[in-house]
Amino acid sequence: MVRLSRFTHQALVCLVAASCVIASAPSRADDTGWESVKKAGVLRCGAAVAPPYVMRDPKTGEYSGFFSELCRNFGQNVLKVKVEFVDTTWDNIVAGLQSDKWDLSMALNDTPEREKAISFSAPATDYNVSFVYNKNNPKIPKGAHTIAEIDKPGVNVAVMSGTAQDKAISAVFKQAQIMRLPGNDETRLALMSKRADLLADANITNMLLTEAHPDWAAAIQPTPPLAQQEVAFGVRKDTPPADIAVLNRYLSQQVSSGAVNRLIKVSVQSMLASNK
Template identity: 65%
Template sequence: MYQVVARKFLKRIPAVAVAASILALAIPGVAKADDVEPLWTNVKKAGVLRCGAAVAPPYVIRDPMSGNYSGFFADLCRDFGQNVLKVKVQFVDTTWDNIVAGLQANKWDLSIALNNTPERAKAISFSTAASNYEVSFVYNKTNAKVGKKLVSLADIDKPGAVVAVMSGTSQDKAVSAVLKQAQIMRLPGIDETRLAVTSRRADFIADASDTNWIFSESHADWAKTFVPNPALAKQEVAFGIRKNTSPDDIAILDGYLKKKVASGAVNALIKKAVQETLASSK
């Protein structure tokens, strides 16, 4: 009798195991071990950390002559790769429209200086923040279409006003949500947005406050900055990582960033990047 019961019980085990496996796959957040990417192990095997980079000073700066990257987020990516992972670092050119899709497609390992937004968080994961972000507006103080004093976004959101913004960025999404009457001029890069205001094809540039502050300082004879209050689209700025990256790997990157922020190293890199950007614009 015991042997018969035992045989019946053993026959049921595979079915129970299969059912448990199906249930695990159906529960959100429960992933198979094979689905987790050992990112840093793969990077070390390849011998190179690939950093996806779209230009946005002082976060990411690219020398147009040499193609070399700097800026405080680029410096962090370089330092992490060389001194933590002990590998070479390669910067991969991209645009803000493609910076998430390229990461998902494994064209690079980290996306640099990415705003942690709910929309992006559906597609990728994020490291802890290295800095914070909010949107400001730069305009020509001699522009007759702009009032003498800007008090609120309503002073910008008027028929006939043109706001230049980099397509696909967080600032693009932010101004698209709040500006209903002004025309939004979406352009591929930061140089194009600045040229649009300089040439007066656009009345405002909507960009990260740090980036706009640098541009305004380098054109102090005509440029003024308006920072909305309350802050528009205040967000954390971090590294973008693929969704299936091992939690242990994310913890290594987070630990590195927390130490850099706490030690003041990030602030020092920001000051360096601001000075570099201002010097290059003279």
């Protein structure tokens, strides 16, 4: 019989114990889709701020906005798990999903470029790009409704870097200067401080700004519509089709029942109230 040294014996005991812990610990890598989420007990929602889709209280860190509510309701009421919001930016919203930093990316425009990297749920709402400007700005023609009327030298357009609207205006603006800024607060401040002549953003988001400041803010809805797209949840490519179907059924019910429209109205009213 081979006698083990005290050190070797203790090392083997530790190794066996560690192996048991590893084998019993839940791992998201063992499964994909909602099975992994249920084992972990939490649905992680990747959150890049874009009111009223996704909003974050700077004081409390609490998330609101209609996509935040959809993600929260799906996790709590359909998957029966806790919901955690993971802060990110629009530049990283796809890469973070691919690297398993969260399970759903919220409020993503379904574009051919993004479809190469991730998959999408059914849409929750539609999207297009509009422009807000100061009605007293002489650079912006009154009644403008085409890109050609505002794509002029000396015109500065603020936009959130990495967003769908960033890509959309980059493709059509040839003469105006594009100011790429990290977030919604920065783009609004650029417009309000007159460093930017135009603010390019989602039509619903820009509606918040014009309704909050009717004394000076006006919107241009380009003709034809710019970057008309669907807004949905992003999921990883390895998400099983059956799991995407579960999410789609939930979204379809929320849309058909009018719940999404009600959430949009609540989000808009909340944002307007916070700006007073």
